[in-house]
Amino acid sequence: MVYPIIRPTLPDFSEVEADLRAIWSSGMLTTGRVVGELEAMVAGYCGVEHCVAMSSCTSGLVLTVKALGLSGEVILPSFTFAATGHALVWNGIEPVFVDCLPGTYNIDPEAARAAITPRTTGIVGVYVFGVPPELGALESLAAEHGLALMFDSAQALGATWQGRRAGGFGRAEVFSMSPTKVITAAEGGLVTTNDGALAGALRQMRDYGKSADGYEMAHIGLNARQSELHAAVGKACMRHAEAYIGHRLAMIARYQAALSGLPGVSFQHVGDDRTGSGNYMVMRVSGAEARLSRDGLYEALAERGIHTKKYFYPPLHLHAAYGAWRQKYEGRLPQTERLSQEGIAIPLYGHIAPEDCDIIAAAIRDLLG
């Protein structure tokens, strides 16, 4: 038996069939009725006024950074997926990396405060593994310094903070519907915001930047449209959002119960005032106390057919493509660098069987116990 790290959870094909047939015969293959329906569903689910569907979260991030007019320096955590940084660098912005909190794995708001300079125009927060960061502290910090706050919420559709769903924090949030996400559209992104002007600009920017007359370019945009076929898949998965998230959170709790007490093993801390989306089950394996290092565990599990992921690894400031920043940041983000050496994601899907989690947990206990 092989356990992949991730498998997309899809509803029965019959749930997309009607939309796919209607798209096929309509002659409208992109950014039409079905995309509009997905946008309305997500806006309603997140409790926000606007949702603009994109071809991916990455394109959504690139366009949101541009639409917000960010420039100069923008603060972000280094403990994130590369797309967070790419969106800034594509816009000619200097990424300013800050450290994360060791328990929550999310951006340290005090480190963000210390990184503000006269050139800072914004902060990009990240919901690491779908868990909300310190949203209140980040919103206060941004307001105090007149900075634009936006979120890379790629992994966080369905997460909550103080009873509010992710989607309405900061100026905008950007979600992913790629195959590794809790709710997928095969590929896709979603920008949510309560700012009508921003949503309007993003609608034009995803279509090359075309103005309302369709001729004149109002912006330097991209083709970041979402196809109707993808939106049909996204709609069908959205209907099951609560069930998929509920199952994942239950399986995370099951894993944690089975793995607690192992020397050197700890889990991402999720405060009582928030819930994650359950996108990943990540644990820390601290080499000094654990029987195996994270990399040793990764290899030993692979030999038993259990696929895991070193996550996020390496941290953004140590990627080859970020060589220009390596010298500046290496050794200066100790929590991030350590976490990146210790974090490992283990198999989790919206439909993983509890018995499979038990088998995987038993293998880990066997290796680390």
Ligand SMILES: Cc1ncc(COP(=O)(O)O)c(C=O)c1O
């Ligand atoms: C934190 C984070 N940001 C951005 C992305 C990019 O999303 P997409 O693949 O939809 O462009 C991902 C995808 O894995 C992610 O995990």
